[in-house]
Amino acid sequence: MKTAIVAASSQGLGKAIATKLVSQEVNVMLASRDEQKLHAVAEQLNALGKGKAAYVVTDVTNNAMIEQLVEKTVETFGDIHLLVNNAGGPPTGTFATLTDADWQQAFELNVLSYVRLIRATLPHLKKTKGKIVNIASSSIKEPIPGLLLSNTFRLGIVGLTKTLAQEFAPYGILINTVAPGRIATERVAYLDEQNAKKLGIGKEEMEARMKATIPLGRYGTPEEFANVVAFLLSDENTYMTGQSLLVDGGMVKAI
Ligand SMILES: NC(=O)c1ccc[n+]([C@@H]2O[C@H](COP(=O)([O-])OP(=O)(O)OC[C@H]3O[C@@H](n4cnc5c(N)ncnc54)[C@H](OP(=O)(O)O)[C@@H]3O)[C@@H](O)[C@H]2O)c1
Numbered sequence: 001m002k003t004a005i006v007a008a009s010s011q012g013l014g015k016a017i018a019t020k021l022v023s024q025e026v027n028v029m030l031a032s033r034d035e036q037k038l039h040a041v042a043e044q045l046n047a048l049g050k051g052k053a054a055y056v057v058t059d060v061t062n063n064a065m066i067e068q069l070v071e072k073t074v075e076t077f078g079d080i081h082l083l084v085n086n087a088g089g090p091p092t093g094t095f096a097t098l099t100d101a102d103w104q105q106a107f108e109l110n111v112l113s114y115v116r117l118i119r120a121t122l123p124h125l126k127k128t129k130g131k132i133v134n135i136a137s138s139s140i141k142e143p144i145p146g147l148l149l150s151n152t153f154r155l156g157i158v159g160l161t162k163t164l165a166q167e168f169a170p171y172g173i174l175i176n177t178v179a180p181g182r183i184a185t186e187r188v189a190y191l192d193e194q195n196a197k198k199l200g201i202g203k204e205e206m207e208a209r210m211k212a213t214i215p216l217g218r219y220g221t222p223e224e225f226a227n228v229v230a231f232l233l234s235d236e237n238t239y240m241t242g243q244s245l246l247v248d249g250g251m252v253k254a255i
Contacts, residue, residue, distance in 0.1 A: 001051060002029045002128075004082035004233070007060055007117060010037035012185035013135060014086045016222030019044075020230045022051040022160045026082065029073040030055035052077075060087050060113035061105070069098050070120040080124035082233045085114040086135040087185050090149035098148060106149040111156045118164070127170035134161055136179040140244055141254045146195070154179070158244045165242025167254055174241040176232045181248020182210060184219040215250030 004021050008014040010032040018028045021043045029036050030045075030053060040054035045053035054076050056069045072082055100238035114134055124130065136154040138144065143151040161177045168175060182188055189203075196206035211218055225247050231237060246252055 001025060001027055001077075002081040003029065003073065003077040003079055004084060005029045005031060005069065005117070005121065006084040006086070007031050007058070007113070008086040008088060008135075009084075010034050010041055012187060013180060013225055014084065014185060015041055016226040017049075017084055017086075017229050018053065020223070020226040021082070021233070022048055022053055024051070024230065024234075026051045028053045028076045029069065029076065031060070031069050032060040032067070033057065034060050034194055055233075060117065061108040063116050066113070066116050066120050066136050070117075070124070071109055074124065079128055080121050080166065081128040081130045082231065083117060083121050083125065083130065083132045084135065085117055085132065085234075087113050089137070090147070090153065092146045092191070093148060094146065095148060097151060098155055102149065106153050110150070110153045111160075114160065121198045125168075125173050131237070132164075132173065132175040133229050133232050134175070134177040135229075136177050138179050138181040138248050138252050140177070140179050141246060141252045146198070147191075149182060159252075161244060162242045169241065174237060176240060176242070178232065178242040179227070179244060179246045179248070180220070180225055181246060181251040182214060182219045183222055183225045188219065213251060214248070218249065220249055221246060 004016040004026050006014050009018045009030040022028050035057045042053045042055050056072045058065045058069045087109045134157050136157045137150050139150045139154045140158050164175050192206045196203045228247050
């Protein structure tokens with residue numbers, strides 16, 4: 001049985017990816033900051049009777065916690081084959097409102113945590129010819145108004161992915177980025193609320209306006225997003241590496 005670490009997996013996209021992997025008989029180590037939520041997710045996943053789920057409380061901006069997460073994963077499941085890098089989204093804000101501390105925190109959360117998790121798991125991924133998926137955002141193709149930190153730092157993940165695909169290819173490690181457009185999670189509900197407030201309209205009206213920009217006419221489900229990630233992590237993916245893919249219902253118009 002393979003083992004995956006899925007970062008930021010107490011809810012939303014991370015939880016959906018963990019669920020998909022466990023249903024495919026992969027053992028999953030869940031990791032995020034909220035122990036109660038992690039406990040509940042682990043119980044749900046173990047009830048599926050497929051792969052096993054365990055968790056380590058981890059703030060991905062803390063390197064010591066990342067090292068402990070990797071150590072505990074090997075202790076619990078024996079090895080590491082798959083890594084999903086994920087974290088909370090950065091706060092909204094414009095150039096005028098964001099402070100140095102905001103910039104630094106977003107770098108630590110959305111770039112450095114990925115670098116550190118890759119570094120800590122690399123000796124294991126080399127042994128297992130493992131696979132990595134980095135979660136980013138549609139801002140890698142088209143800047144999102146009011147999300148300057150995402151628009152800046154997510155592109156770093158695209159560069160990291162492309163560069164590491166070359167560096168890691170000799171070890172048989174494949175690495176890709178998957179970028180959500182509007183997938184219905186608490187994060188998107190939060191962003192809709194913020195935007196609705198800014199425009200002085202209701203949340204439902206905001207949602208309707210957003211959906212009107214998506215050719216498929218609706219938000220994606222976390223399960224639809226997880227299916228794409230699971231393919232990239234599966235044995236069926238033998239030749240795709242260094243890519244950054246959108247899962248956005250056609251929302252982003254850039255080629
Ligand atoms: N949903 C979308 O359509 C969409 C679109 C573009 C980009 N994204 C990005 O994709 C990522 C996941 O999105 P989501 O929709 O699943 O968000 P979400 O519902 O807000 O979930 C975020 C997850 O990140 C964890 N987390 C936050 N800070 C953390 C930290 N310092 N250390 C460890 N875990 C942390 C949270 O768990 P704890 O509270 O337990 O730590 C939670 O499990 C975010 O970065 C988001 O900005 C999502």
